[in-house]
Amino acid sequence: MEVRELHGRPSSPAEAEAIQDRLRPMLELGVPGPVEPRTVAGLDVAYAGDGGGAGTRLAAAVVVLDGTSLEVVEESAAVGTAAFPYVPGLFAFRELPTLLDALRALKTVPDLLVCDGFGVAHPRRFGLACHLGVLTGLPTIGVGKTAFIGAYEEPGPRRGDASPLLDGGEVVGRVLRTRDGVKPVFVSVGHRTDLDTACRNVLDLTPEYRLPETTRRADRLSREALAG
DNA sequence: GCGACAG
């Protein structure tokens, strides 16, 4: 599939923040998302050795599943190097280049991208899921495993229980329990979808485990690609 | 000023 080239690689945090600020107005928020996506892609990255600085070897993976059966439709992986050091808030710049390589090699154009991390639940409202949404033009959501920004109340104990993730006065995401009695995940919209649909999609993708099947598949593929 | 801080 095609990916837009809207910026080069930042060489400083200030430059990276400027790119986020420039792309943020391109986001389409508050529009209805794909309720029954035909295909859903999961993205993830695995690191070799110390995952802190720039230059460390990594592998990015994209796995496309049938939105109904959750069967694998297509897989793509790419190896590369961390393009930026790990800085909270600028996380996307680390793995974006390799992630985009994997996406470009994809024949399928997914109806939805499920990203590891956050969308608008971000200090400047432009997390990895937003970034990938603007570059691909596709609906995207972010599913984080741990809290980043925002305050929330512990959701109920059952699958489907949720509570709003609040930053300042605004709802930036939702803390969603995907399975009975397990730690909740943090869902936020990235591009061209709404929070209700995003959470609906995440529940549809978690029939058995805490994390979306897309994320689990991509995680496994990225580790394999890294190993060789 | 001091912590906290997606992966």
Next chain:
DNA sequence: ATCTTGTCGC
């Protein structure tokens, strides 16, 4: 993210 043993539970 990654480094890592044992351990509790289905």
